[in-house]
Amino acid sequence: MCLAAMLAGCGGHSATRADVIARANAICFTSQQAMRSIPPPSAGTETLTGYLRKITPIAAKEAKQLRALPRPTPRQAELNRFIDANSSSVADYRAATRAAAAGNDGGVQQAFAQLRASPAPGYSRAYP
Numbered sequence: 001m002c003l004a005a006m007l008a009g010c011g012g013h014s015a016t017r018a019d020v021i022a023r024a025n026a027i028c029f030t031s032q033q034a035m036r037s038i039p040p041p042s043a044g045t046e047t048l049t050g051y052l053r054k055i056t057p058i059a060a061k062e063a064k065q066l067r068a069l070p071r072p073t074p075r076q077a078e079l080n081r082f083i084d085a086n087s088s089s090v091a092d093y094r095a096a097t098r099a100a101a102a103g104n105d106g107g108v109q110q111a112f113a114q115l116r117a118s119p120a121p122g123y124s125r126a127y128p
Contacts, residue, residue: 015070020079023069031062048108052097063087082123089118
């Protein structure tokens with residue numbers, strides 16, 4: 001799927017802010033549905049590791065697709081902040097996965113705290 005080509009439109013139409021919001025919403029919705037389809041882990045770091053190994057690629061794909069979106073000039077800085085914050089969350093998912101695999105509960109909790117503190121949700125609400 002070529003997102004940039006889809007959003008650039010046909011006949012020289014450049015993507016509008018509304019186009020980008022619609023596409024970003026679709027990307028986030030698809031990722032959210034995919035993550036929700038994976039049963040949450042039961043007790044233990046072994047099941048947590050497996051769960052994180054399944055959801056981290058979903059988060060990474062979402063970030064990659066969001067980075068590929070065009071950046072229309074109106075309020076571009078706000079969109080950039082959201083995309084950057086979303087991309088940073090992928091590193092937190094990866095850190096949580098590594099920590100869980102190593103049995104490092106403190107590292108898992110630290111990565112989860114970083115995820116909870118992510119400004120991405122606030123930035124997404126501020127952009128529309």
